[in-house]
Structure formats: C-alpha cells, structure tokens
Amino acid sequence: MRTLALYWENDDDSADAIRRLRKGTRDVGAKRFLVREGEVQDEVYSIYSGWVARMKAIGDGQREILQFLMGGDFVDFPLLSGRAASYSVQALTDVQLCVFDRKVLADYMSERPALIQRLERWISMEMNYAYVRLLDIGRRSALERIARLLLELYRRQERLGLLVDGVMSCPLRQQDIGDALGLTSVHVSRTLAELKADGLLELHASELRILDRARIRSLVGLPTDQAMPE
C-alpha cells in the first residue's frame, strides 16, 4: 500500500496543503458502509488505498452502483456543506481512509477562492463519469458497457500507477459489475466469456489484463488512437 495523491494534485502545492489538513487515517473492512443514504456526517473521507462504491438501493434489495472510487478520490458529496447523503458508500475491499473534518476543510477552502475552480473541476469530472455511465446503460449493449467500464477502471488504476506489468488487480465481483451497469451477474458472466473469447481482455482470479486496447476502444465508439481518456 502506498500513499496516494489527492485528485487535485497537479502542478502546485495546494494538494500538499490540503493533505496537511487531514485529521488522521482510518482502516475500514470490506463490505462496511462509510456513509449511509440520508445520514449527515461531519467528517470527509478520501481514499488512501482500496476500492469503494457509491450506490443507491431500491426497495426490493436491488442496488445500483453509481461510481467506483479508488486512490485519492473523495468519498462523499457535497464536500463542504454537510447535507444528507443521497447515496450510500460501501467499501468493496479493505480500505484505508484519509479523514478530514468537514468544517476545517470548508473554512480552509473559503479562505482560498482559487480552490473553487479546482473543486468545481473535480466535481465536473465526477459528473462526467455519471453522464458517461448514463450513455452506457441507456444506449449500449452489455458487451460494450462491460468493455468500457473495465477500460475506464483500468485507465484510472493506470494513472494511479497501480498496474503491475500491465495487470490490474480487480476486486469487483461480477455482481458488482452488473450492479453498476444495469445487468445481471449471470449475463455479466456470459458477456465476459465473450470478451475473453474475442481476445479483447483477460479477467481471472481478480486480475484484469487488457489485451487489445485499440479494438476495445473502437468497439466502444472511442477513437482508436489515444486522443481521449477512459
């Protein structure tokens, strides 16, 4: 486990400053909830290591995973004004968190207006993930959805420098993938088999390897070159 940067770490030292605001760290076991829908929390978490998911539950025990979170991501939302969460957040693996006091964070930021844009950029990136997922679920086939999601996760882990020899450690169960993409775990299984058979990727024993990135990108409707992320 290594120390991960906060998202807005870029070219200046504001990330460092923010990091110094942290109250401490905390370990949370897999399957534990960090936030429950409807609750208000005066702490803010960012993820140090491990995987986490934001999700909404529907009456009959079903759930929809809204977003997967990993190293450096802030867990909840809105960050500054503590309001009842509109979703739950659950640890998918054992997780190490960075803990902030919401008020301290809010005070710090309101004294540094330049950070607004950074905050806004972060949020709009989050927003974009949600919108891309909407396009996925609304308009793409199971094959395309799964390929795109795996590529997205792979890309994010890659950026964090967490790949080992081009292999991503993927703690997601097929159930989780299905819950994120509006599919059944059964159908995720079948579709993954198809992707493997086509030689696009390998996923076995929680290890994901992208075999043919270009072909996946074209399958998904992205330009084949490296123009755009995900």
Place this chain on the structure above:
Amino acid sequence: MRTLALYWENDDDSADAIRRLRKGTRDVGAKRFLVREGEVQDEVYSIYSGWVARMKAIGDGQREILQFLMGGDFVDFPLLSGRAASYSVQALTDVQLCVFDRKVLADYMSERPALIQRLERWISMEMNYAYVRLLDIGRRSALERIARLLLELYRRQERLGLLVDGVMSCPLRQQDIGDALGLTSVHVSRTLAELKADGLLELHASELRILDRARIRSLVGLPTDQAMPE
C-alpha cells in the same frame, strides 16, 4: 413568459447580485444547439424560459438525454473554468436565455467565498439528478421510469410556479422521453397508454396532469407521503 429566479435564489440577496452580472438576454429557436460537445465557450447561460436538454450522442445517430433544463437552470458545466463541454445542449422549445460572461462570473464568485457552498450545493443537486436517472435506467421497468421522470418534471415545474390548474405544459416528444430513459419511442407510447389506462396521469396535446400522485409515488418506490421530492 415571466422572469424566473436563478436556482440559488433562497433567502438572501446573492441571487439578485448574480442576476445583475448578466450581460444580456438572448432568444434561441427550438432545436438549436446552445453548446456542442467538445467546444469551449466563454459565455454562460441560464434559462429564462423554455425547455432545454443536455445530451450525448453515440456514433450511429442515437442520443442519450442526460438532463432536462428549465427556468433558472444553468446550462453548462463546469460553470467557472471554461473547459471543453462533455455534452451538447439543445433547445427543445423556443428559449430565452440569460447570458453571462464566464470570466466576470468567475471573478465575482472568487471574491465571495460564501458562494462556493452555494455553487457546490447546486452541482450536487445536478449530480443527484444524474444518479437518480442511473438508478432508473439501471434497475427500473419502463413503467416505473416514465412515471418517475414525469413526476420529477412535474415537480420541478410546480416549484417554478408554472403549473396552470395543476396542468403542466410538456413540450417533450415521446422520442425525447425515450432518449432520456433508454427506451424506444414506440415503447414509450405503449407504456404511456398503460399509465393513462391505470388512471395515474393524463398526457395529451402536450399537457400533463398527474391524477394519482400517491399511487405514482408508491409505484416508483417513494414514500407515499410528501417526505421527499421528485
């Protein structure tokens, strides 16, 4: 056509101040694009009157509507830092816009840190709409999706004081509803017929009337009382 409040108009006068920043107004005809995916704009719009949709296109001519916008909503995103839009924005009806200069708005806000929280609250509300839609498309049946969307729109128009005798003027084609919910216009037609037959709502000649709000709410999995919005 009446003057609509900006979203963050609440209890103080910051909304007034922001409104004074506006550069002017502009009229845009139905079907025109206000923003195109990938473009950068130095103007920011909020909606004065009319309906607008954010959408993403997929290669083969399909599109997914991400969000419907109406009176007081800001059109694009991120608001302050002009970046390439990750979606297009199209007018669904003739629209009257409030035009701001992005830089003026950004400067104004960075001098008033208290507005950060307001900005963040707005965005997190937007985020919530996206997340609710994800739950819809991912886990709910066509019947539930359509009922919920129409209730959401009805509720928003109600808040804006735009209902006339409990009737909402709904400029959406069934195609639009389908594009927002991941359905075909054909199936939207059939499902609407079912909702009408069940006596839940009326939708005819662009006029929507909610007949049995409580039953729709329970169909959709919301508490039957008025506890929560949408």
Place this chain on the structure above:
DNA sequence: CGCCTAATTGAACCCTCTCAAGGCCAGTGG
C-alpha cells in the same frame, strides 16, 4: 478436507426492440 461464496452453464421466458403500416393533426398551398 469441508465450507461458503462466486462463477459458469442450460433452458425457458419476457420485456423491450424492430419493422412496418396506419392514424391524427397542424401547417401550407392551390
């Protein structure tokens, strides 16, 4: 080794799509 959770596979079903024809309505032009 045994237990438990996750993944795979098969078969039947169903919700939603596709394709296609017809109807309604508003606008337009003769």
Place this chain on the structure above:
DNA sequence: CCACTGGCCTTGAGAGGGTTCAATTAGGCG
C-alpha cells in the same frame, strides 16, 4: 375550403437481448 405534406403518435407482429431459475463447477480459506 380542401388536398397535400410532414411530424408525431399508435398499433400489430415477430424477433432478440437479457432475465430468471436452477443445477453444477470452481475458488478461497479455516
């Protein structure tokens, strides 16, 4: 005033992608 047009909605029939149910296999872990 009426025929024509184009856009949208409706309706039918058939097909398909994904689900459901259920049984089996594979994997981790004490």
